[in-house]
Amino acid sequence: MTVYVDKMFTAYSPSTDPLELALAPPPDESEQDRRNRLAAEAEAKRISDIIDEEIQRQEKTEKKGPKPIKILLLGQSESGKSTTLKNFQLMNSPKAFRAERASWRAVIHLNVVRSIRLILEAMSDAHAAQVPGAKFLTSHSSTRASSSRSLLDPDGGIPRALPQLTAEHLKLKMRLSPLLQVEQALIRKLTPPGSAEFEATHLAQMSNVSYMDRMHAKEVAVNTTFAWKGIFSKFMSDTRDSIDSREAIDWDDPEDPGRIIYACGEDMIRLWNDDTIQALLRAQNIRLEDQPGFFLDSLDRVTSPRYVPSDEDVLRARLKTLGVTEYRFSIKEGNMGGGTREWRIYDVGGHRSLVRAAWAPYFDDMNAILFLAPISCFDQMLEEDANVNRLEDSVLLWKSIVSNPLLKKTSIVLFLNKVDIFKAKLEAGIKLGKYIVSYGNRPNDFESTSNYLRRKFAQIHKERSPEQRQFYCHFTTVTDTKSTQHILVDVQDTVIIKNLKNSSLIA
Numbered sequence: 242m243t244v245y246v247d248k249m250f251t252a253y254s255p256s257t258d259p260l261e262l263a264l265a266p267p268p269d270e271s272e273q274d275r276r277n278r279l280a281a282e283a284e285a286k287r288i289s290d291i292i293d294e295e296i297q298r299q300e301k302t303e304k305k306g307p308k309p310i311k312i313l314l315l316g317q318s319e320s321g322k323s324t325t326l327k328n329f330q331l332m333n334s335p336k337a338f339r340a341e342r343a344s345w346r347a348v349i350h351l352n353v354v355r356s357i358r359l360i361l362e363a364m365s366d367a368h369a370a371q372v373p374g375a376k377f378l379t380s381h382s383s384t385r386a387s388s389s390r391s392l393l394d395p396d397g398g399i400p401r402a403l404p405q406l407t408a409e410h411l412k413l414k415m416r417l418s419p420l421l422q423v424e425q426a427l428i429r430k431l432t433p434p435g436s437a438e439f440e441a442t443h444l445a446q447m448s449n450v451s452y453m454d455r456m457h458a459k460e461v462a463v464n465t466t467f468a469w470k471g472i473f474s475k476f477m478s479d480t481r482d483s484i485d486s487r488e489a490i491d492w493d494d495p496e497d498p499g500r501i502i503y504a505c506g507e508d509m510i511r512l513w514n515d516d517t518i519q520a521l522l523r524a525q526n527i528r529l530e531d532q533p534g535f536f537l538d539s540l541d542r543v544t545s546p547r548y549v550p551s552d553e554d555v556l557r558a559r560l561k562t563l564g565v566t567e568y569r570f571s572i573k574e575g576n577m578g579g580g581t582r583e584w585r586i587y588d589v590g591g592h593r594s595l596v597r598a599a600w601a602p603y604f605d606d607m608n609a610i611l612f613l614a615p616i617s618c619f620d621q622m623l624e625e626d627a628n629v630n631r632l633e634d635s636v637l638l639w640k641s642i643v644s645n646p647l648l649k650k651t652s653i654v655l656f657l658n659k660v661d662i663f664k665a666k667l668e669a670g671i672k673l674g675k676y677i678v679s680y681g682n683r684p685n686d687f688e689s690t691s692n693y694l695r696r697k698f699a700q701i702h703k704e705r706s707p708e709q710r711q712f713y714c715h716f717t718t719v720t721d722t723k724s725t726q727h728i729l730v731d732v733q734d735t736v737i738i739k740n741l742k743n744s745s746l747i748a
């Protein structure tokens with residue numbers, strides 16, 4: 242022990258500096274070796290100097306180049322901010338976008354399993370209502386359908402008759418139970434300890450909670466600081482353009498959740514296409530097709546053994562954002578001078594808790610804000626506060642953004658989003674006037690309802706903006722790449738022109 246302490250002590254004396262010792266030539270170095278060593282050292286220095294010079298040159302050009310254009314995406318949770326960011330990526334860096342398909346495949350599988358779990362839970366509720374005291378999915382559960390019972394209608398407390406489940410349904414449910422493990426395995430992979438909010442890992446069976454609460458309480462959110470996209474790719478952080486997404490997926494991985502998804506594929510299709518199950522969902526007011534991350538109409542494709550997501554699938558995949566994502570790209574300013582300009586798009590999480598307070602630091606220095614308001618949510622309440630209508634929340638948020646003095650010079654572009662779901666709801670007979678009382682008994686067609694909403698947002702913009710500014714508004718379905726890309730090009734042009742005008746005013 243004493244010897245050890247002595248050694249430790251002597252190791253730090255300047256005469257035996259370990260670095261000096263390591264760099265010193267060997268004591269028995271020949272003349273030839275010495276010449277070789279000196280030549281190698283000179284070559285290393287020459288290369289190092291070139292690198293330093295290049296770094297300095299780049300720094301200078303960056304300083305000289307035009308200021309980057311910065312765009313901030315804002316809107317409530319699930320409004321479509323990250324989906325809009327994906328459109329920007331697909332438009333400006335399609336190869337890098339497609340290189341991430343392996344990771345999105347896992348998210349899509351997670352979305353599928355989540356939808357199936359919601360159906361299984363709806364079945365459990367129905368079964369519990371049919372057979373008082375019955376525990377669904379236990380080995381003793383009664384598989385004989387009993388008399389029809391009812392659940393309360395969430396709207397008005399009116400009892401609704403539920404269709405009866407048969408022994409076949411119960412068997413199907415049993416066969417699909419391995420999917421719950423798949424869900425947990427995928428979440429564990431996506432959210433190693435410390436990388437996500439607690440809600441991502443809360444998977445305990447929930448009873449006595451509404452369908453909407455269940456929908457959100459178990460939603461997976463991955464912090465943007467965690468490089469989750471690498472986990473599902475065989476090549477980890479390799480972003481070479483040449484990598485085909487098919488190669489990036491490890492098809493031979495025995496633990497690939499895609500295997501169980503494939504094994505359960507036919508049963509999932511049977512479940513989703515079953516008339517009784519469809520009637521059960523309708524009776525419980527569950528419209529999975531309007532929910533984010535809905536893939537049940539494409540089960541055949543997404544559960545296939547060699548499934549690789551399409552661009553559209555990636556846009557439809559749902560993964561809640563925590564934190565801030567920054568995406569940079571350069572575009573040619575074409576006939577406006579011919580140079581290239583860097584763009585930076587910022588995507589922030591839109592959940593009410595904490596996050597919105599975190600937006601303010603990004604207000605400074607933004608060229609434009611892209612504000613997304615999902616108009617299809619007019620008949621939904623906020624997950625964060627069940628007393629607040631989601632459209633009303635968007636309007637309040639819009640008010641606070643347009644009236645913010647820090648943003649008085651910033652262009653604000655409004656996307657009235659999720660038009661596809663909005664139209665489907667109107668066609669299904671859901672009345673805007675029932676939820677937006679001020680709309681009254683006006684016609685429930687798209688033209689009248691959408692114009693009304695546009696006018697409301699425009700009015701707030703006019704009345705609340707600290708200084709007069711142009712109202713830019715688009716009706717969007719940002720999961721549709723074609724129409725969205727046209728709109729984004731338009732937005733890009735608007736921002737460039739506005740930016741040029743500002744700089745010429747200053748000059």
Ligand SMILES: Nc1nc2c(ncn2[C@@H]2O[C@H](COP(=O)(O)OP(=O)(O)OP(=O)(O)O)[C@@H](O)[C@H]2O)c(=O)[nH]1
Binds near residue numbers: 323560660
């Ligand atoms: N059908 C349809 N789905 C949409 C549309 N826009 C977004 N979505 C889907 O809605 C879900 C939520 O979109 P996101 O882009 O993740 O929402 P977000 O605003 O980033 O939400 P947070 O990260 O929670 O703040 C995703 O599954 C999207 O695919 C749309 O116009 N139509």
Ligand SMILES: [Mg+2]
Binds near residue numbers: 322560561562589590
């Ligand atoms: Mg997001």
